[in-house]
Amino acid sequence: MKADIVTIFPDFFCGPLDYGITRRAQEMGLATIQLHDLREFTHDRHRTVDDRPFGGGEGMVLKPEPLFECLDSLGVVAREDRIAGRAKQSVILLSAQGERFTQTVAAELSQLDRMVLICGRYEGVDERVADFLADRELSVGDYVLSGGEIAAAVIVEAVLRLLPGAVGNEASTQQESFTTGVKAKIAAGADSTCGSNGLLDYPHYTRPAEFRGMAVPEALMTGNHEEIRRWRRQRALEKTLRNRPDLLEGSALNEQEARLLDSWKKNSLKEDGQQDGTDKSELRRVNSAIRS
Numbered sequence: 001m002k003a004d005i006v007t008i009f010p011d012f013f014c015g016p017l018d019y020g021i022t023r024r025a026q027e028m029g030l031a032t033i034q035l036h037d038l039r040e041f042t043h044d045r046h047r048t049v050d051d052r053p054f055g056g057g058e059g060m061v062l063k064p065e066p067l068f069e070c071l072d073s074l075g076v077v078a079r080e081d082r083i084a085g086r087a088k089q090s091v092i093l094l095s096a097q098g099e100r101f102t103q104t105v106a107a108e109l110s111q112l113d114r115m116v117l118i119c120g121r122y123e124g125v126d127e128r129v130a131d132f133l134a135d136r137e138l139s140v141g142d143y144v145l146s147g148g149e150i151a152a153a154v155i156v157e158a159v160l161r162l163l164p165g166a167v168g169n170e171a172s173t174q175q176e177s178f179t180t181g182v183k184a185k186i187a188a189g190a191d192s193t194c195g196s197n198g199l200l201d202y203p204h205y206t207r208p209a210e211f212r213g214m215a216v217p218e219a220l221m222t223g224n225h226e227e228i229r230r231w232r233r234q235r236a237l238e239k240t241l242r243n244r245p246d247l248l249e250g251s252a253l254n255e256q257e258a259r260l261l262d263s264w265k266k267n268s269l270k271e272d273g274q275q276d277g278t279d280k281s282e283l284r285r286v287n288s289a290i291r292s
Contacts, residue, residue, distance in 0.1 A: 001031045001112060001163060005152050006070055007119040008049055010035040016153040025166040033156065041066040041073070050122050059123025067118060067129050076116060082135045088113040091134045092155075094148030095120050098137030101155060103178035105138065109155070110162035117155060119148030177201040178247075194233050199240040199247050202232035237261060 005013065017023070017033055025031045039047040042065075050060040077087040090112055099105070109115055118125070118134060130137055140151040161167055180198040194202065205216045219231035237257060240247050241264060253261070 001110070001160070002114045003031060003033045003156055003159075004036060004074055004114070004116040005033065005119065005156070006036045006038055006067065006116065007147075007149055007152070008038045008121055009119075009147070009149055010037045012149045013153065017156065020157075021161045021166055022157050025160045025163055028165060030163045030166055031160050036070055036074070038062075038066050038070060041069040053123065057123070061123055062121055062125040062129075064126040064128045064133075067125070068133060071116065071133055074116065076114070079133065079135055089115070090136055091116045091118065093118045093120065093125060093130050093134035093137045094139070094151045094155075095125065095130070095137045096139050096144050098139040100142075101138045101140045101151075101158075103158070103176070104180065106155070106158040107162055107179075109159045115159070117148070117152040119152050121147040194229050194236070196236060198251055199236050200244055202236040203239065233257070234260065238264065241265070 007013075013033075013035055017026075022033075026033060038049050042048055049063055049066050051063050053059070053061045071091065076082075076091060077089055079091070081087045082089050082091065088111065090109065092115060094117060118129065138151075138155065140154050145151060177196050177200045178198060179196050196202075205220060209216045209221065217231065219227055222228065234257075237253075237260065241261060248261070
């Protein structure tokens with residue numbers, strides 16, 4: 001895969017892309033990352049990349065000319081071919097107004113031959129870039145950053161680690177939080193792992209078995225793979241209910257898991273009499289979604 005990053009701060013990436021799996025993927029020839037300084041595609045003495053917005057308003061807006069000229073120089077296939085799926089390439093505008101970046105989106109992007117990430121900056125980017133240049137807008141979360149550089153580093157890391165061979169044990173990337181629709185390749189022999197199936201991952205422990213009076217759960221010490229697998233799935237469900245109940249909506253739960261969640265939620269409502277109405281409403285909403 002080739003990843004191109006268009007930015008006005010190319011030096012920002014000297015650190016984030018030089019360590020861990022991102023570096024390993026490049027050294028192994030699985031991916032190449034190329035930075036493009038947007039100011040190199042300006043033609044005035046001040047290397048201007050932004051201007052005031054039409055209609056008034058606060059802040060400055062990235063101009064379309066340098067961005068279109070930069071993409072022209074990269075030789076990316078035409079937008080209509082990218083949208084139609086005739087080429088395994090994507091030009092992505094990083095924007096707070098974009099589709100939320102998820103593990104599912106990361107898996108989709110990992111199937112591409114090339115992705116170009118356009119780092120937004122200032123108040124925004126001229127909308128003609130989104131309408132006629134990029135084929136996708138992505139946001140890394142419901143918050144606002146000063147620019148798209150950090151978001152680009154996040155996306156590159158999340159995508160490259162899914163490339164075959166980037167991670168030593170490929171199964172580990174198929175059993176993580178949020179991962180859906182994959183079947184992990186497990187080594188021969190007994191196995192006590194379980195996939196997340198779109199939920200949060202199960203808790204992990206390592207040596208020592210007891211640390212400052214805190215012991216590893218007995219279930220993990222039994223050597224019973226089925227019991228360990230069952231414990232891990234239950235703890236994953238419990239953590240998802242506590243931290244990300246929204247992930248339970250539409251999740252594939254068997255009858256036993258649905259009953260277990262129902263019991264946890266009923267106990268939670270009974271025990272926490274001080275809980276405000278908003279939190280109780282959320283628990284009831286999730287409970288209804290699981291039953292339906």
